[in-house]
Amino acid sequence: MKLVNKKAQDYPMPPVQCGAWKNIQRSTFNAQHPNPRERAPFDVECWKLNVECSPAPSPIAHRLRAFTLIEIMIVVAIMGLIAAMSVPTIYQIAKKEGMRRAISDLKDVCSNARAQAIFSGKPTSVMFHPTERRFEVSGSSGAAATNPETGEERSTPGPAPGTGLTGIIPDDVTLEMLDVNMFEYKDSEWTVVRFSEMGTSDEMTIILRDADNKYRKLTLEATTGLLLVGDLTRDLIR
Numbered sequence: 001m002k003l004v005n006k007k008a009q010d011y012p013m014p015p016v017q018c019g020a021w022k023n024i025q026r027s028t029f030n031a032q033h034p035n036p037r038e039r040a041p042f043d044v045e046c047w048k049l050n051v052e053c054s055p056a057p058s059p060i061a062h063r064l065r066a067f068t069l070i071e072i073m074i075v076v077a078i079m080g081l082i083a084a085m086s087v088p089t090i091y092q093i094a095k096k097e098g099m100r101r102a103i104s105d106l107k108d109v110c111s112n113a114r115a116q117a118i119f120s121g122k123p124t125s126v127m128f129h130p131t132e133r134r135f136e137v138s139g140s141s142g143a144a145a146t147n148p149e150t151g152e153e154r155s156t157p158g159p160a161p162g163t164g165l166t167g168i169i170p171d172d173v174t175l176e177m178l179d180v181n182m183f184e185y186k187d188s189e190w191t192v193v194r195f196s197e198m199g200t201s202d203e204m205t206i207i208l209r210d211a212d213n214k215y216r217k218l219t220l221e222a223t224t225g226l227l228l229v230g231d232l233t234r235d236l237i238r
Contacts, residue, residue, distance in 0.1 A: 098172050099210040105167025106135070106206065106218055107227050110193075112164045113137045114225045117195040126193045130178055130186055136166035138192070169208070176215070177207035193220065201225035207232060 109126055116137065117124035125138035169175055178186045181202050185191035195201045204220035215232035 098170055099208060099214070099216060102167075102169050102173050102208055103216060103218065103229055107229070108164040109135060109137060109167050110195075110201075110220060110225075110227045113193075114195045114199060114201065117197050118199055121197045123197060124195045126195070128178065128185065128191045128193065129189065130175060130191070131189055133169040133171075133175070134166065135168075172211045174209045175206070176209050177205060179203075179205040195225055199225050 113124045113126045126135060127138055128135045175186055178184065178188075178191065180191050180193055181204075193202045193204050201220055201222055203222045204218075206218040208216045208218070210216075213233075217230045217232040219228045219230070220226070221228060
């Protein structure tokens with residue numbers, strides 16, 4: 001008997017539906033079976049019929065990956081840790097005390113006194129009480145009230161410190177110098193710094209020292225009426 005080698009297209013092949021695969025294309029018959037590792041993944045029926053199949057898109061591949069509960073908890077924990085670490089720094093920046101408060105109060109009081117003198121067209125004064133460690137714009141401490149029964153005069157409370165009209169020198173800050181028009185008033189009960197309606201003022205120099213022995217020099221320019229702040233500690237080191 002003589003064997004005749006025939007090609008695969010000589011044998012009729014019925015249409016085949018290979019499971020999840022579509023678009024089946026017929027190929028030339030090959031006696032050797034394809035290597036599953038080279039054509040993985042493949043359908044078993046397609047491999048038996050020696051046809052190539054185009055895989056249909058898997059629904060798992062289109063599934064969007066979401067965050068797990070553990071990942072969300074880790075992110076929230078990290079955010080809470082960062083917030084807890086930044087709270088003390090923000091508190092120190094927001095809270096005015098010590099040297100920061102003294103400088104801030106002096107700048108606000110002098111600035112408001114200068115503005116009041118310019119807008120009102122009348123001289124305005126800043127009253128300093130070195131022994132009491134306070135200062136205020138003239139007239140902001142409150143008007144005197146008289147008791148109708150006893151006739152006793154008593155001053156009414158004025159604006160609180162930090163309002164821009166009054167200020168204090170904290171206990172942890174030492175007043176080293178209060179010089180007004182070349183005269184020293186550090187140990188005096190009171191002294192006055194005047195601001196004119198032209199924006200000028202008296203000459204004033206204040207030196208403050210904090211608990212860390214850091215010095216700040218505040219100078220009131222007579223020609224402009226502006227308060228300038230300098231670091232005297234650097235000048236002393238030099």
